[in-house]
Amino acid sequence: MPTSLDPLVPVDEFPVAQTCTYINAANVTPMYRPAAAAITDWYRDVAEHGSNHFDEEAEATVFDELHLQAARLFNASPTDIAAGSSTTELLSSLAWAVMPGAETNVVSTDVSFPASVYPWRRVANHTGCEIRLAHARGDTVDPDRVRDLVDDNTAVVALSHVEFRSGQRWDLAAFADIAHQHGALLVVDATQSAGAVPIDAPGMGVDAVAAGAYKWLCGPFGVAVMYLAPHLATRLEPGLVGFRSQKDIWDIRTDPPDYPEDASRFEFSTMAYGLAGGFAKSIGFLVDTDIDRIFAHNQVLADHLIDGLTAMGAEVTSPRNADERSAIVTARFPGRDISDVAQHLKQAGVMVALRGPVIRFSPHLYNRMADVERALEVISGMD
Numbered sequence: 001m002p003t004s005l006d007p008l009v010p011v012d013e014f015p016v017a018q019t020c021t022y023i024n025a026a027n028v029t030p031m032y033r034p035a036a037a038a039i040t041d042w043y044r045d046v047a048e049h050g051s052n053h054f055d056e057e058a059e060a061t062v063f064d065e066l067h068l069q070a071a072r073l074f075n076a077s078p079t080d081i082a083a084g085s086s087t088t089e090l091l092s093s094l095a096w097a098v099m100p101g102a103e104t105n106v107v108s109t110d111v112s113f114p115a116s117v118y119p120w121r122r123v124a125n126h127t128g129c130e131i132r133l134a135h136a137r138g139d140t141v142d143p144d145r146v147r148d149l150v151d152d153n154t155a156v157v158a159l160s161h162v163e164f165r166s167g168q169r170w171d172l173a174a175f176a177d178i179a180h181q182h183g184a185l186l187v188v189d190a191t192q193s194a195g196a197v198p199i200d201a202p203g204m205g206v207d208a209v210a211a212g213a214y215k216w217l218c219g220p221f222g223v224a225v226m227y228l229a230p231h232l233a234t235r236l237e238p239g240l241v242g243f244r245s246q247k248d249i250w251d252i253r254t255d256p257p258d259y260p261e262d263a264s265r266f267e268f269s270t271m272a273y274g275l276a277g278g279f280a281k282s283i284g285f286l287v288d289t290d291i292d293r294i295f296a297h298n299q300v301l302a303d304h305l306i307d308g309l310t311a312m313g314a315e316v317t318s319p320r321n322a323d324e325r326s327a328i329v330t331a332r333f334p335g336r337d338i339s340d341v342a343q344h345l346k347q348a349g350v351m352v353a354l355r356g357p358v359i360r361f362s363p364h365l366y367n368r369m370a371d372v373e374r375a376l377e378v379i380s381g382m383d
């Protein structure tokens with residue numbers, strides 16, 4: 001186990017990593033500095049020049065660079081990518097598009113972030129589809145419990161690739177197989193994994209995967225991307241439809257839209273366009289850094305956290321086995337008030353998250369071993 005490890009990238013690209021000990025990527029990441037600059041520049045330009053610069057052509061092609069970079073992230077084609085304002089928005093539009101009917105079911109877990117469940121619940125209220133949630137034991141779910149709920153009436157298996165509360169990581173290739181054996185789709189929320197865990201969406205057989213920018217992808221709030229397998233992108237009618245739903249967005253009319261023959265049919269209206277360019281920059285930076293390297297870097301930090309927490313008598317509640325773990329490490333502190341631990345860390349400038357009865361640590365590429373050591377020192381020095 002190395003006792004020192006430098007950040008994977010220059011920390012001056014991540015200002016907050018210089019002003020405190022930031023181990024909280026699962027909540028919000030400090031934005032990659034060039035991404036923030038691109039966004040600011042875009043807004044200044046529109047504020048000062050309006051459509052003189054951001055003209056019809058610029059608006060029609062505003063997502064091109066984001067499509068390109070997100071395609072690299074998911075090992076897909078730019079035509080497989082849709083941009084939106086949030087994971088929940090994209091998955092909601094998808095849920096209405098798939099619209100699982102009465103007699104069918106959607107399978108997820110009872111500890112997933114709502115983005116994997118609520119969009120389907122809302123459609124189920126309308127169609128009578130059954131929502132089946134695998135129950136967690138503690139904070140994690142035995143994969144067999146999900147497998148056992150899938151049957152020939154399953155329309156969708158909806159999983160959060162890495163669970164927000166426990167860091168449990170699902171084997172997407174295995175669950176794509178299970179879903180497909182029953183004629184179901186695998187729909188994935190990758191908000192807690194994209195940027196930190198390699199995702200080869202076509203290679204894994206995933207049918208749809210969406211991720212927001214502001215966590216591991218080091219981008220802003222207010223923008224997200226979704227990969228859609230081509231077999232869906234060309235046949236689904238999106239749940240949300242607007243002027244951008246036309247092949248030619250400037251062919252503005254009210255008769256039924258002529259949808260693009262690709263995933264961009266899920267882009268439907270104006271949004272905070274300036275965020276798209278910033279998000280493209282942060283994704284490009286992470287992919288250039290190499291997501292496999294980021295994954296390996298974060299695992300070394302997580303290992304050190306796990307060892308240090310265990311040594312001080314904390315109960316690590318996130319999975320430790322290689323197949324299920326991620327960079328999220330969660331722990332209980334028997335005999336201590338958990339909010340005291342959280343408060344103490346915060347006062348010492350160590351930023352982590354309090355999630356129910358656990359503290360959630362989530363190191364990323366700008367962290368070094370000394371950050372982990374600082375967190376451990378602060379906790380063990382509490383008495």
Ligand SMILES: Cc1ncc(COP(=O)(O)O)c(C=O)c1O
Pocket residue numbers: 026086087088089113115160162163164189191192212
């Ligand atoms: C797994 C997961 N999905 C999605 C989100 C957020 O989704 P949205 O930005 O659509 O609210 C979070 C936020 O914590 C999350 O942990």
